[in-house]
Amino acid sequence: MLDEKFVVRKRVRGKFRIALVYPSTYEVAISNLGIRIIYHLLNLDDRIYCERFTAESDRSIETGSHLSEFDLIMFSYQYELDFLEMAHQIARLNLFDKPKIIGGPCTCNPYPLKCLTDYVYIGEAESGLMKLIEEMMDGASPKNLASLEGLFIAGVSEAVRRTYPRRLDTFLPALQVSSRRSIFGDALLLDVSRGCGWSCLFCLGKNFYAPYRERSLDQLAEVMREGVIRGDYEAVALIASDLSRYSRLEELIEIARELRRDRSFRLIAPSLRADAMSEMLLELLAESGEKTITIAPETCEELRYRIGKGFPDESLLNVCKLLKKHGITRIKLYMMFGLPGETMKDLEEAVKLVREIKDLGFRVRVSANPFVPKPHTPMESEEFEDPRILRRKLKFLRRELGRILSTDGIRQAYLQAIIARGDERIGELILETVREYRKPTLAAIRRKAKKMGINLDDYAKRGSEERPWRRIRLT
């Protein structure tokens, strides 16, 4: 039972049918604001009916239609390992000849995708997706489409510049599709800003969504009011890389506070920076019942400065004291290990920081994963650490932190590293493997790589020697 509201219902007959696929679970898909925006944006057009799919079914959520019935299939590629699911869906249903567009931040390296699709849309949907779809509806050939900004066309137009709206007051639906099964609950999602004013050297998000842009207070206020009053959402999530940086934050908080006098809803701020925390925001989060805050200190203080996330442990500890003062006593910390130059001493320091936070009376959860070098970042040429060393480091963290630690594991990160800095051969390797296995293990991928003469360890460690993604310009 999806328990959704604001699902778009249309008559199917005579429509240009678009399948919008999020190749992961329903919970992750419905929590993604990008999917909600694209879904409603495309459905504004009477000629189009856009329906949603996840990895869990070949049938659409809206009408139960099969994926193969659609005129155009669009995939949202947010996370490297979703490549496996996309490849599997395309191969299993033999969708190779269907028009397909892949978009999302992982398209910053479109080369592994060439075996799956001709069209990769690199950038933010609002600036050019509608134009692309209109051209496709009119039957434009790849050659005619080559001049569109942000559109990578395999073999036709491969040196591409990312496209994005210069001003952010773009379409933001107030009555957006939502479900209690989203990770935020039944929530209205608002992207307060895109891009990030900080410069962490490992961060792809900063570069994919650059430059930093803010929505106007007027637009946010209007959408929040309409959403809360007419949409009756149980929560409002303010989405931003660093919410505290929003220039009209105090006024925005005041508007939310006023609305909460009439309607009860939870306010959620999914990610905050420890060195720029607004006390007013914390107060409102606490007032609205928020019990958990997520912060990403990444590593110990010294390494944190070296990777460009320059704030001292002291700032984090001060924030914790502030959280406590407002009754927020649960904290989730995102950490990395396997960073270049990292020693066991650095990990000991990171563990010490976690213990200090626990000692302040917090229920702490730590999510720790290996550092994966991403293309288009200043750390794109760093090495992915030897998995044997990573395993030792993870063992140490497990021993020291016990059950508060969660991780996706070394194998996942290894595969992520291969795909993130991969090339066409890596795309073909994954495609060939998923043709045989629904969910291939790393051992199966290794066997196939050996047959194809691909040295997987080299790809994981350093990425493709060709560095093909450098032909793509993000700024």
Ligand code: SF4
């Ligand atoms: S603060 Fe977060 S989003 Fe911004 S650059 Fe650093 S890691 Fe990226």
